[in-house]
Amino acid sequence: MRIISAIAGTGPALVAVLTIAPPLATTSTAYAAQAPDPAPYVAKARAAAKALATALKARLEQAISEGGAENAIRICNIEAPEIADAISADTGLSVGRTALKWRNPANRPNDWERAVLKRFEREKAAGADLKKLEHFAFLTEDGKPVFRYMKAIPTAEVCLACHGSDLAPELVEKLDKLYPQDRARGFKVGDLRGAFTITAPVPATP
């Protein structure tokens, strides 16, 4: 995400980077050792997800009111990863966003995340309130014990300017340039847009 924010706006160079994004290396397996009490991990992850959601929504609304959706692209493109990085640095967690239908290939889900997103879709289809859907597990990722947390992100009215079906032509032009593989269009209010995804290290002796 850092690479992409650093070179955003450079046109063809960015396109090249996005197209050659390597496959995700992360592998998730079940946690071998006895898992610790999840409660403090869950509390920390919820707070981090909320901090990111609140900051993003406030910045988006402000930018849209100041200069429309085109002006606000930079919030999602540049500021979202920066805000996520700042919260990660503050909390010691790794905080990001992912989706089944992603815009930036850097946000592609790994296998575990994809399974959780599909589970959110099933729960929604069964009548669950997306605002309340979350999922967590202790896993081993790349050989290290981790706590993993995801929280569903519903599509709200304010999201449609950039993720809906009726996008302004100038906006489409910008998005096509920045995200040639964009799949994050055509959403309706109430759809599952994606999820916050959080990784916390699990110390050997808590």
Ligand code: HEC
């Ligand atoms: C001004 C345009 C704009 C608006 C409005 C907007 N987004 Fe986005 N969204 C983007 C862009 C651009 C990206 C790609 C960010 C990146 O490069 O990491 C993105 C990425 C995302 C992602 C990360 C997964 C992916 O597809 O890459 C999620 C989740 C997301 N948006 C949810 C939302 C939600 C929920 C709302 C409404 C509250 C919203 N967005 C409103 C432009 C927008």
